[in-house]
Amino acid sequence: MQSILRQGCRLLPGLTVNVRASGSCTSAAGHWAPPSGFDTGIQVYNSLTRRKEALTLHRPALATWYSCGPTVYDHAHLGHACSYVRFDIIRRIMIHYFGIDVVMVMVITDIDDKIIKRANELNLSPVSLARTYEQEFKQDMMALKVLQPTIYMRVTEHIPQILSFIQQIISNGHAYATSHGNVYFDVQSIGKRYGKFIGSFSHMDTESVVSDKRSPRDFALWKTAKPDEPCWDSPWGKGRPGWHIECSTVASTVFGEQLDIHTGGIDLAFPHHENEIAQCEAYHQCEQWGNYFLHSGHLHLKGTEEKMSKSLKNYITVKEFLQSFSSDEFRMFCLRSKYKSAVEYSKDSMNEATSTLKIISSFLNDANAYLKGQLICEPIQEDILWQRLNETRVNVKAALADDFDTLRAVDAVMDLIHHGNRQLKTVSKGVPQARSPLVYGAMVSYVEQFLDILGISLQEEQVSVDGKHSALLLNVVDEIVDFRSKVRNFALASEVTVQDLQNSEEERVLQKARRKQMIKDREPLMRACDEVRLNLAGYGINIKDRGTVSTWELQNSKGSQEQ
Numbered sequence: 001m002q003s004i005l006r007q008g009c010r011l012l013p014g015l016t017v018n019v020r021a022s023g024s025c026t027s028a029a030g031h032w033a034p035p036s037g038f039d040t041g042i043q044v045y046n047s048l049t050r051r052k053e054a055l056t057l058h059r060p061a062l063a064t065w066y067s068c069g070p071t072v073y074d075h076a077h078l079g080h081a082c083s084y085v086r087f088d089i090i091r092r093i094m095i096h097y098f099g100i101d102v103v104m105v106m107v108i109t110d111i112d113d114k115i116i117k118r119a120n121e122l123n124l125s126p127v128s129l130a131r132t133y134e135q136e137f138k139q140d141m142m143a144l145k146v147l148q149p150t151i152y153m154r155v156t157e158h159i160p161q162i163l164s165f166i167q168q169i170i171s172n173g174h175a176y177a178t179s180h181g182n183v184y185f186d187v188q189s190i191g192k193r194y195g196k197f198i199g200s201f202s203h204m205d206t207e208s209v210v211s212d213k214r215s216p217r218d219f220a221l222w223k224t225a226k227p228d229e230p231c232w233d234s235p236w237g238k239g240r241p242g243w244h245i246e247c248s249t250v251a252s253t254v255f256g257e258q259l260d261i262h263t264g265g266i267d268l269a270f271p272h273h274e275n276e277i278a279q280c281e282a283y284h285q286c287e288q289w290g291n292y293f294l295h296s297g298h299l300h301l302k303g304t305e306e307k308m309s310k311s312l313k314n315y316i317t318v319k320e321f322l323q324s325f326s327s328d329e330f331r332m333f334c335l336r337s338k339y340k341s342a343v344e345y346s347k348d349s350m351n352e353a354t355s356t357l358k359i360i361s362s363f364l365n366d367a368n369a370y371l372k373g374q375l376i377c378e379p380i381q382e383d384i385l386w387q388r389l390n391e392t393r394v395n396v397k398a399a400l401a402d403d404f405d406t407l408r409a410v411d412a413v414m415d416l417i418h419h420g421n422r423q424l425k426t427v428s429k430g431v432p433q434a435r436s437p438l439v440y441g442a443m444v445s446y447v448e449q450f451l452d453i454l455g456i457s458l459q460e461e462q463v464s465v466d467g468k469h470s471a472l473l474l475n476v477v478d479e480i481v482d483f484r485s486k487v488r489n490f491a492l493a494s495e496v497t498v499q500d501l502q503n504s505e506e507e508r509v510l511q512k513a514r515r516k517q518m519i520k521d522r523e524p525l526m527r528a529c530d531e532v533r534l535n536l537a538g539y540g541i542n543i544k545d546r547g548t549v550s551t552w553e554l555q556n557s558k559g560s561q562e563q
C-alpha cells in the first residue's frame with residue numbers, strides 16, 4: 001500500500017466488488033418504515049425519525065452494525081474516546097443483556113485532505129502518518145477497554161470496490177463525471193429523499209463549492225488528483241475517493257443492502273450520513289438501506305460551546321488522560337450521562353465518576369469482609385435487601401432497554417448499594433450476631449456482574465496494579481495487614497478474657513489500672529501501627545480499622561484522588 005501512495009498513480013486490477021446492486025424496496029420514498037424482522041425488546045432513539053423506535057433486527061439475535069471510524073492524522077482525544085466508549089457500552093449491553101451477537105465493521109479513514117496536509121507539514125508520506133496514528137488509535141481503544149470491531153477496514157485497501165460502487169451509481173443515473181475528472185452525486189436525482197437529517201442538524205453542505213458541479217448541493221464521489229497528492233487511476237482520470245463514498249462502499253461490501261445499525265458522533269449526521277444513505281440507496285436501488293442511525297452527543301470542555309476537536313486544538317489526548325485517571329473512571333464518566341447527550345468534561349465531572357467508583361468499591365470490600373465474617377454487624381433485615389435486589393434487576397434491565405439509559409441503570413445500582421451499606425452496622429464486641437451472608441453475596445455478585453458487563457472490572461484493577469507480580473503483592477499486603485492487626489490489638493490490650501468478666505469489682509478496678517498502664521507502655525507499638533497505615537496510604541492501600549478487625553482496599557492506582 002505504501003508504494004501505491006508514494007508513487008502516485010497505478011493501474012488497478014479488475015474492478016470487481018462482491019456486492020450486488022439489486023432492488024429491495026422496504027418503504028415509500030422519503031419515509032422510514034419499521035423493518036420487518038426480529039424484535040429485540042429494546043427501544044432506540046433513531047435519528048432518522050427523531051423518536052424512539054422498537055429495535056427490530058433483520059436476523060434473529062444478530063445485529064449488523066457499521067461504525068464510522070477515525071480519520072487518522074493525529075492523536076485520539078477524549079472526544080473520540082467518549083464516542084467510542086459510549087457505543088462500546090451499548091454493544092456490550094446488546095450482547096450481554098439482550099443476547100444479541102454484533103457484527104461490527106469500522107472503517108479507518110487513511111486518505112483524506114487532513115492527512116495529506118499534516119503529512120506535508122511533518123514531511124512524511126501520508127501513508128506512514130496514517131499507519132502511525134491508526135496504530136495509536138487502536139492502542140488507545142484497547143487501553144480504554146473498547147472491544148475491537150469485528151473487522152477494521154482501511155479506505156486505501158478498497159479502492160477497486162469504491163470505483164466499482166461509483167460506476168454503478170453513475171449507471172443508475174444518480175451521479176455524473178465532469179471534464180475535470182471529478183464525479184459528483186446528483187442530489188436532485190433523488191428528489192425529496194435527500195435531507196433526512198436536515199432540520200435536526202446543521203443544514204449546510206460543508207463540501208466546498210467547485211465550479212464543475214451541476215448544483216452546489218452535489219457532493220464528490222471521486223476527486224481529481226492535485227499535484228503531489230496520492231492518487232489512483234480511474235475511468236475518470238487520476239484521483240482519490242471523496243469522504244462519504246468510503247463508508248457506503250465498505251459497509252455494503254460486508255453487509256450488502258441491509259444494515260441494522262449505523263453509528264457515529266452527532267457531527268457526522270449531516271452531511272456525512274445523509275450522503276452515505278443517498279449513495280447506498282442509489283447504488284442498491286432500495287428505499288431503506290440503514291434502519292437505525294444512532295448518534296452520540298459531543299464532549300465539550302467545561303464552559304465551552306465547541307466540541308473537543310483536533311481542528312480546534314482544544315483537546316486532551318487519551319494518553320494524557322490515562323496518566324491521571326483509569327479507563328474505569330472514564331467509563332463511569334460516560335455511564336453517568338445518556339449517550340445522546342452532550343457531556344461536559346471537567347475536574348468536577350471526573351471527581352464525581354471517581355467517587356461513584358469509590359463508593360461501589362468500598363461497598364464491595366465491606367460486603368466481602370462481612371461475608372468472610374471479619375465484620376460483625378447488627379442483624380440484617382434480609383427481606384428488604386432481597387426485595388431491593390430483585391427490584392434493581394428489573395429496573396436496570398428496563399433502563400437499558402429504554403435507549404440504553406445507563407444513567408438510570410447506574411442510579412438504580414447505587415440505590416441498592418445505599419441500602420446494603422445502611423444495614424452493615426458494625427458492632428465491635430458483645431454477643432455473636434445472627435448473620436445473613438447470602439444476601440450480601442448475591443448483591444456483590446450482581447454489582448460485580450453489572451460492572452463487568454459494562455466493561456468495568458474493579459477486581460481486575462486490583463490485580464493488575466503495576467505489573468505481573470501484583471497478585472503476589474496483594475497476598476503480601478494481606479499478611480502485613482494481618483500482622484499489624486495483631487500488633488494493634490496487643491497494643492490496645494483489648495483482649496477481654498472470660499476470667500476478666502468473672503473478677504470481683506475490686507479486681508476489675510485493679511485490672512483496669514493495669515490495662516491503662518499497659519496501653520501506655522505499648523504506645524510505641526500503636527504509633528508504629530498508625531505509621532504503617534499512613535505509609536501504605538501513600539501507596540494507595542487504604543487500611544480500615546473496625547474495632548479489633550482491620551480490612552484494606554486499594555485506592556485509585558493513578559493517585560488522582562485524595563488519600
Ligand SMILES: Nc1ncnc2c1ncn2[C@@H]1O[C@H](COP(=O)(O)OP(=O)(O)OP(=O)(O)O)[C@@H](O)[C@H]1O
Nearest residue numbers: 070071079080083264265298299307308309310311
Ligand atoms: N468532541 C467530540 N465528542 C464526541 N465525539 C466526537 C468528538 N470529536 C469527534 N468525535 C467523534 O469521533 C469519531 C471520529 O471522528 P474523526 O476522526 O472524524 O474526528 P474529527 O472530526 O476529524 O476530529 P476533530 O473534530 O477533532 O478534528 C466520529 O464519530 C466523531 O463524531
Ligand SMILES: [Zn+2]
Nearest residue numbers: 068069247272
Ligand atoms: Zn462514515
